[in-house]
Every structure is written in C-alpha cells, then in structure tokens.
Amino acid sequence: MSEFDRKIIIDAITRMLARREHSYSEIVRKLTQKGIENEALLPILDAFREADIQSDERFAQSRARALYLKGKGPRVIKLDLQQYGVDEGYVRQAFEEIEADWFESAKTAKVKKFGAFFETDFTLRQKQKRFLQYRGFYQEHIDYAVSNE
Structure with missing residues (x-):
C-alpha cells in the first residue's frame, strides 16, 4: 500500500468520525463499498481504535x-x-x-401519539398496543402505558 492510499484511508475515517460516532463494522462496510480493500483498511482502523478515536x-x-x-x-x-x-x-x-425508565417512556410515546385519556374501546386500545410494539417496547411496558392508572 502506498503512502497516498494510506492518507486517503486515514482522511476518509477521520471525516466519518468528525461528523458522528461510527461503529467499527459500519466504517469497514462503508469504506469497502467505496472500493477500499480490507487488507489496507483494517490495520489503520485498528490504530484508530487503539488510540480511542473510534469506539464501539x-x-x-x-x-x-x-x-x-x-x-x-x-x-x-x-x-x-x-x-x-x-x-x-x-x-x-x-x-x-x-438509565432509561422504559415504562414512562412507553407512556410518553402513547400520550404523544394518542393523548392522555384511557381508551375504553377495545379496537382503539389494540391500535395503541400495536403502535408501542412497533416502537420496540416489551409487553409489560405496553400494558403499563395503556392502563388507566
């Protein structure tokens, strides 16, 4: 690998990490899509990781x-x-x-989308539950969020 190629790889990684944090595998994926080979990329990326510039x-x-x-x-x-x-x-x-409070987070998401009142209609309450499932909450969080307490 030439010094020019090394500088291109370092510059690409630096630009990525300057914008936001990236995972190790995300950087590898993005740079291999641009045509950079793993043999050239991995030692440089490992150096970034060892210097704590890149951190999963x-x-x-x-x-x-x-x-x-x-x-x-x-x-x-x-x-x-x-x-x-x-x-x-x-x-x-x-x-x-x-330090997430998943119960309150689910309730907040439900209130933001549907309002603070308790839904008595079974079909509409199921709609609320499906929404919270889609958002990634577990059943105990959903039950808390749609309860009338």
Whole structure:
C-alpha cells in the first residue's frame, strides 16, 4: 500500500468520525463499498481504535441515547445496535448508561401519539398496543402505558 492510499484511508475515517460516532463494522462496510480493500483498511482502523478515536462503546451509548430520546423501546434499540455490529456487552453498558425508565417512556410515546385519556374501546386500545410494539417496547411496558392508572 502506498503512502497516498494510506492518507486517503486515514482522511476518509477521520471525516466519518468528525461528523458522528461510527461503529467499527459500519466504517469497514462503508469504506469497502467505496472500493477500499480490507487488507489496507483494517490495520489503520485498528490504530484508530487503539488510540480511542473510534469506539464501539461510545457509538453504542450515543446511538442508544438518541433512539431513547426519540421514544424508541429497548427491543428496537437493541436490534439497531446489533445491525451496526456492536458487541452485546456494549449494548448492555449503553442501556445502563442511559438509565432509561422504559415504562414512562412507553407512556410518553402513547400520550404523544394518542393523548392522555384511557381508551375504553377495545379496537382503539389494540391500535395503541400495536403502535408501542412497533416502537420496540416489551409487553409489560405496553400494558403499563395503556392502563388507566
């Protein structure tokens, strides 16, 4: 690999990480799509990781926090992080870091979409439950959110 190729790879990684955190596998995927070979990319990316410039842990925390603030539930957040190739340990750490109250988050998402009143119509209550399932909440969170308490 020439010094010019090395500079191109370093510049590409730096530009990506300057905008936002990226996971290791996301960077590899994006740069291989641009035609950069893994043999040239991986040693440089490993150096970024060792220097703590690229961190899957920071990526997981920022991504989980962003999705939580958008009203997404734990199931959706976990699947999203897995799609980015984040290790399960970092996913657990991210959940601990955001200190989420999933019950209140589900209730907030329900209130924002449907209002604060208790729905007595079975069909409309099922619609609320499907919405919260789609958002990634577990059944106990959904039951809390649509209850009349």
